[in-house]
Amino acid sequence: MDFVNILKNIEYIQGVKIAGITQNHPDEVYIDVKEADFAKVCFGLHQSFNSPVMMLFASDQRIINNKFVICCVFLSTEFKKWFIIRINIDKKSPKFQSLAKDIYSASLFEREIKEQFGIEPQGNPDLRRLNLHDEVWPDGNYPLRKDFKLSGVEDTAANEYKFIRIEGDGIFEVPVGPVHAGIIGPGHFRFSAAGEPIINLEIRLGFTHKGIEKLFEGKKIKDAVELSECVSGDSVFSNSMAFCQAVEKVCEIKTPQKALITRAIFLELERMYNHVADMGGIAVDVGFTFPSMYASLIKEAILALNKELSGSRYLKNINAPGGINVDLSGSKKTILIDSLNSISKDFKELKNILFTSASFMDRVDKTGVLKRTTAMDLGVVGLAARACDIPLDLREVFGGVYDKVKFVPVKEKQGDVLARLSVRCSEFEESMRIIKEFLDILEKCENNLAVKFQPREGFGLGFTEGFRGPVLYWVEINKDGLIERCKIVDASFHNWQGLSYAVLGDIIPDFPVCNKSFNLSYSGNDL
Amino acid sequence: MIDIFKNSLKKKIVTRHIPEIEKIGAKLKAEIYKKFGRSFHIREVDTGSCNACESEIISITNPIYDIQRFGIDFVASPRHADALLITGPVSKNMLVALQKTYNAVPSPKFVITLGDCAKDGGLFKDSYYIAGPAEKIFDVSLHIPGCPPEPVDIMKHLLLFLSNLD
Numbered sequence: 001m002d003f004v005n006i007l008k009n010i011e012y013i014q015g016v017k018i019a020g021i022t023q024n025h026p027d028e029v030y031i032d033v034k035e036a037d038f039a040k041v042c043f044g045l046h047q048s049f050n051s052p053v054m055m056l057f058a059s060d061q062r063i064i065n066n067k068f069v070i071c072c073v074f075l076s077t078e079f080k081k082w083f084i085i086r087i088n089i090d091k092k093s094p095k096f097q098s099l100a101k102d103i104y105s106a107s108l109f110e111r112e113i114k115e116q117f118g119i120e121p122q123g124n125p126d127l128r129r130l131n132l133h134d135e136v137w138p139d140g141n142y143p144l145r146k147d148f149k150l151s152g153v154e155d156t157a158a159n160e161y162k163f164i165r166i167e168g169d170g171i172f173e174v175p176v177g178p179v180h181a182g183i184i185g186p187g188h189f190r191f192s193a194a195g196e197p198i199i200n201l202e203i204r205l206g207f208t209h210k211g212i213e214k215l216f217e218g219k220k221i222k223d224a225v226e227l228s229e230c231v232s233g234d235s236v237f238s239n240s241m242a243f244c245q246a247v248e249k250v251c252e253i254k255t256p257q258k259a260l261i262t263r264a265i266f267l268e269l270e271r272m273y274n275h276v277a278d279m280g281g282i283a284v285d286v287g288f289t290f291p292s293m294y295a296s297l298i299k300e301a302i303l304a305l306n307k308e309l310s311g312s313r314y315l316k317n318i319n320a321p322g323g324i325n326v327d328l329s330g331s332k333k334t335i336l337i338d339s340l341n342s343i344s345k346d347f348k349e350l351k352n353i354l355f356t357s358a359s360f361m362d363r364v365d366k367t368g369v370l371k372r373t374t375a376m377d378l379g380v381v382g383l384a385a386r387a388c389d390i391p392l393d394l395r396e397v398f399g400g401v402y403d404k405v406k407f408v409p410v411k412e413k414q415g416d417v418l419a420r421l422s423v424r425c426s427e428f429e430e431s432m433r434i435i436k437e438f439l440d441i442l443e444k445c446e447n448n449l450a451v452k453f454q455p456r457e458g459f460g461l462g463f464t465e466g467f468r469g470p471v472l473y474w475v476e477i478n479k480d481g482l483i484e485r486c487k488i489v490d491a492s493f494h495n496w497q498g499l500s501y502a503v504l505g506d507i508i509p510d511f512p513v514c515n516k517s518f519n520l521s522y523s524g525n526d527l
Numbered sequence: 528m529i530d531i532f533k534n535s536l537k538k539k540i541v542t543r544h545i546p547e548i549e550k551i552g553a554k555l556k557a558e559i560y561k562k563f564g565r566s567f568h569i570r571e572v573d574t575g576s577c578n579a580c581e582s583e584i585i586s587i588t589n590p591i592y593d594i595q596r597f598g599i600d601f602v603a604s605p606r607h608a609d610a611l612l613i614t615g616p617v618s619k620n621m622l623v624a625l626q627k628t629y630n631a632v633p634s635p636k637f638v639i640t641l642g643d644c645a646k647d648g649g650l651f652k653d654s655y656y657i658a659g660p661a662e663k664i665f666d667v668s669l670h671i672p673g674c675p676p677e678p679v680d681i682m683k684h685l686l687l688f689l690s691n692l693d
Contacts, residue, residue, distance in 0.1 A: 136619045143655050150655045178624045181603035183571045183581050186621060207620045208575040211654040230650050233579025290531050296589035314579050353530050523577045
């Protein structure tokens with residue numbers, strides 16, 4: 001069935017009217033509806049495509065168009081397209097019908113829209129603030145509105161965040177954070193335990209909130225690339241690549257094949273160093289230090305390789321809209337292949353040490369189980385989803401250069417720490433394989449790494465499959481060639497909730513290993 | 528177990544010996560022994576960094592750089608620390624937690640900042656949600672520049688600073 005038929009079906013079943021369907025780019029379908037029909041159309045698409053809300057964001061167009069606009073993004077793996085439902089919102093009394101009661105994965109996004117724009121999602125039962133903490137940010141200040149001025153914000157705010165309270169005989173609370181015992185980002189975890197098992201975990205984040213989306217606004221494209229590289233330090237390349245991709249789409253640039261393949265190679269290198277570090281991290285969190293040190297050697301080898309290839313250990317300053325400035329053919333190809341061979345040997349040893357240790361396997365097996373249905377409801381994506389039998393990998397869905405190397409996505413069933421460890425392990429090996437194949441294809445490509453780029457007015461969605469999962473950038477460029485609005489969604493934003501369900505029933509000392517097995521970004525979530 | 532043993536024998540010592548660092552390190556070890564009672568302990572606080580700085584700080588404790596051999600270590604509690612190492616531009620939400628952590632470090636204490644955005648806010652300087660930089664709040668004794676600084680640079684700066692302390 002064609003997607004237009006599906007939309008007609010939704011119109012019929014839900015009794016709504018779709019005002020318009022436009023397709024700016026081959027993989028983006030914009031559906032305009034009235035505010036009153038918004039929730040119903042979203043629910044229809046959510047059911048037809050079996051997709052969580054991938055993005056839900058507002059933008060302030062009061063100056064140009066006299067209104068706010070809200071977009072809700074779903075992904076159809078069947079049509080390989082993003083479906084974006086768009087509504088206009090009256091600027092006088094900004095509100096819209098909440099989706100959260102029918103589609104839980106919209107919940108956090110709605111809270112974000114409420115605190116950043118002051119647009120009320122009517123009917124959402126939980127409108128507590130996420131990033132702008134009640135203790136430091138007074139009510140009524142909405143930073144992502146265009147007319148927001150910092151000078152108007154008073155210094156005093158003394159409200160308090162209301163945690164969910166679990167009460168009953170013998171139940172006690174353990175608050176942890178925001179400053180943790182390791183060298184790690186800040187977040188507050190509040191455990192409620194009855195005896196040993198955790199019966200509720202509430203995660204409060206936002207401590208690294210820096211207003212990145214606001215900082216994007218008004219920036220030149222070149223400066224914005226630099227900013228995108230500071231969104232999440234361990235996903236530098238996936239962020240800059242998703243941003244560049246969005247800009248390329250808007251400006252209708254055809255990026256040369258050689259650049260696309262080079263980008264894919266770097267994306268895989270980024271995945272590899274993170275995956276191996278996490279495998280070591282999982283080991284150290286159950287007190288098994290040797291393999292974690294071993295993994296840190298492999299991570300260091302990949303970072304050093306990154307430095308040799310691109311001049312930066314974290315792959316900064318190499319991406320730009322239109323292409324990339326590193327040529328991986330010639331001598332660099334030899335360096336890369338030699339390093340991969342030695343890394344591959346070390347990795348085999350690491351895998352052997354981990355998977356043959358009975359006591360280690362005993363600790364990770366059936367620990368931190370995230371059920372498939374829970375993950376579906378929460379809209380968990382990426383690696384954590386693939387570990388509980390949800391096969392969503394943007395590399396597979398959108399193919400592109402990945403089709404040329406016959407990319408095989410990885411999936412596990414159990415949803416526990418071991419499953420997430422195994423997904424990492426298999427993805428690491430698959431990355432090594434496809435990098436080598438990419439290098440062969442690179443030789444045959446036309447020798448062109450970047451094309452000239454001229455900013456243009458418009459909007460588009462850029463996406464990559466980072467090591468945690470999808471990294472999505474919705475970018476709007478204004479007529480002066482500056483960024484008008486940039487919405488970022490890191491996989492962490494979906495997945496933190498998954499963690500709070502995965503630990504239920506486990507003991508508090510198992511929390512670190514569960515946490516590490518998700519390894520979610522604080523900075524990428526808080527923005 | 529046998530695998531681990533075989534592996535350690537095969538790999539031998541992997542620590543990279545960089546002459547410059549070895550030289551400062553040897554001197555420092557003696558100094559630390561005298562001034563800080565054998566070891567110098569650091570408590571790291573992320574006040575809104577992008578996490579790349581954390582990744583590099585973790586790197587200097589890996590077997591290749593192994594900063595612990597000079598008597599420097601990172602500790603879990605501020606009460607055990609001689610210095611506070613701050614990364615990130617100090618977001619509004621982290622201000623109170625940062626101050627509490629600082630107060631928990633026993634005197635005499637140092638504040639060290641690491642990474643470009645810890646110096647002056649860097650790319651986040653103009654944000655509406657920055658309460659920092661750290662030097663606005665504390666007396667900062669040492670800044671380690673870079674975005675993120677590489678492990679060798681972190682070690683050099685740390686070692687030089689500590690060995691030149693009066």
